[in-house]
Amino acid sequence: MNNGRYDHIDDQELLRRYLQEHDSSWLGILLERYTLLLFGVCMKYLKDETQAQDAVQQVFLKVIQEVHKYRIDYFKSWLYTVAKNHCLTMLRDKKRMVPVELTADNPVAARDEEVPEQEAISPELLKDALDALSVEQRQSVILFYLEKKSYQEISASEGYSLLQVKSYIQNGKRNLKLLIQKMLKKAKNENG
Template identity: 25%
Template sequence: MTDRDELERIIARVALQDRKAFGQLYERTQAKLFGICLRILRSRAEAEDALQEVYVRVWHNADRYQVLGLSPMTWLITIARNHAIDLLRRRRVAERSGQAPIAEAMEQPDASPGPEALTLARSDGDLLRACLGELEPERSEAVQGAYMFGFTYAELADRYAVPLNTMRTWLRRSLQRLKECMSR
């Protein structure tokens, strides 16, 4: 049985409110999901709180997971990523008056690799970085800003001084190129 099959089986048991299966799911996935939350939120305390909320959502929505050709990790990562980005956006709205400009926030260096970076290095991280390197620098930065740091399309359009629809086109085409590169 593959890891994917095992995770699907565990999620099916979680949908039946099986606490033991929920513990197994947590043990198998918490490091990666925590890494994603930490990378987006950049605060260990906030990432821990976000991770707890992610698993509450998984517990309540496991019955909605259906095998449609998507991996269970994709489903879990999407829940974690979307929740962390929602928290980040709420924080930005609350701190809007004293917040650093977007350009400064995007350029702040993170000297140490986070848990997500370490996890990605063990899976498709090297390939993803290589594929991002094939994009034009502005496109690569825009993709990372949108999907790793939670910037909105409008914020990115302002940052790069392009119309909103142009930014949408940049991101859509860049994602298509990344998909093609990742499937080589």
């Protein structure tokens, strides 16, 4: 398909057509639109052109396999998140320390003075902090932030009310942030 012929069709419409018609060419047009974005994201994290190119291909495969599992309101944002998470997983698998991007939707931290932006959080530290949460908070935070489940999906799968889910996520996010700050401070004091 000639991509220029479809510039007038927005992302959501292309995604809708793909999901309804099961015609992979619609998804192909959509992914082609964001190839450069994906490559840029992968370069940002991996800092290696060959690895970034491989990662883009792996993200494409992941999208093809998983796009039907999610309710996607903004394809570009969702795709960015998939790419970022894929790169962070690659880095974690290499047992490197990964810098945590401090954004509003990151469960680990929001911008404040207590967690420096350059602070590196190891996967082990994150796991320890998650393990220290209550079962309900841990499960809700993992499902919401890592598995991208909606409040409704968490409520249905875990048997919590929507208010409980909201509370577990908010409190879990806050507690996770405090635990990580405490663990980092403790590690800093022990090491120096």
